[in-house]
Amino acid sequence: MSTAPDRRPSLIWHLMAWMLGALVVVWASFVALGYQTGVHEADELTDGHLAGVAALVLNLEVAGAVGQGAATPVHEPPGLMAHDYQQSLSVALWDGSGRLISRTGDAPEPSFDTEQGFATLRLGPERRAWRSFTQWSRDHARKVSVMIELQERDELADDIAGQMVEPGLWLLPVVALALGLAIRRGMRPLNELSREVERLDLAQAERVSHRHALREFMPVVNSINTLLDRQQEALERERSLANEVAHELRTPLASIALQARALGDAPAGAMDAPAQRQALAQIGRDALHAGHVLSQLLALARAGRAMLAEPPVPVDLAALARQVVAAHAQAAWQRDCSLSVQAPEALGVMGNAVLLELALRNLVENALKHTPHGTQIEVQAGQGPDGEVWLQVCDDGRRSDGRRDGAERAAAPVDSLHLGHEIVARVLRAHQGSFGEAAPPEGFTTCYRMGMPGTGLAAAG
Incomplete structure (x- = not known):
């Protein structure tokens, strides 16, 4: 059966997308700025060319005059190669009285009254735009106007600006490819760490080595090793428990x-009735013992699902304690034991009521089964100054006051595996709480306490 392709996003492509996105934004900004700068500098270059031609013309000796509307055509000298940035300039020269001395180029004749400096003129019947530079000679004997069609100037500026930004556009894919290769190479230590984790054999208690040179990996390596240690401890506990159960x-x-x-x-008839009853009674006791172990294992498996399917809900531990004590009142009466509750009216925690009841029921059942007849058992609950809510089961089963005979005091525990305590511990771990033996209050000899964070709901009883 073929494995379905992994459609989860790739970290390499995630990094590439963000880096290329940032690169394109920055690159586009520089390209736009470079283009505008190129256009501006090309315009400045053209204006400088106009001013230079005007200064050159004013220093030439020109005799005679041209007729109204006549223009000297511009001929390319034979053998002169045209330049890509060669411009078609038009020149108009007047004397001090406004008489046209010379006019060269395709531009219509401008007005003699045009002010000095740069200007954009609308000339001819079509009112086409021309960029011009007009200047008087020092003695005001002559006036010159040098012109270039604005469209030609703009085309030249666009061409120069395009030549400036074109290498950047060609370089962008190369930079993107180099970034992709660099990211892929930079991800190699992470891939090596992933392969090492994948090769780990939990059965051999292997750990991730600290040979990775990048310090950013150390928290990850330490976390993985800590998790592996906990997993190994859990496996050891499960193996030990399985051996003990077997x-x-x-x-x-x-x-x-x-x-x-x-x-x-x-x-037939070889075994008398008392012997048969004794054998059957032994079978019954052994079956009950095996059933008790199996029921404890089932409860342990149920409590082992610490990550509950349903979210935590408010639970009143005081009401839960009274409910469990009431359910075991008959069993306590049959053993001549005293079973009571000392708790406030309400004591709230966040958790799973079924699992908390399971934990408390195991403590009460252990107290009833592991203590002699006539034992005083009390379920106590309260809240500490730090806000922690506690629930404990105390008994005086180890007290020797002459009320119990030696056989009762020497009675062996039924639950030699202490599965009940393991159940309680797992339930408390699921509730971020703690479980263990506590110092017994006055009048008691044994006490086991469950502690967990409270919700602030506590009322005096």
């Missing part, structure tokens, strides 16, 4: 098989 189940199951075989292999 050992714990092996004894009752082997006993059940042995008792069943004894009952099955005994000839």
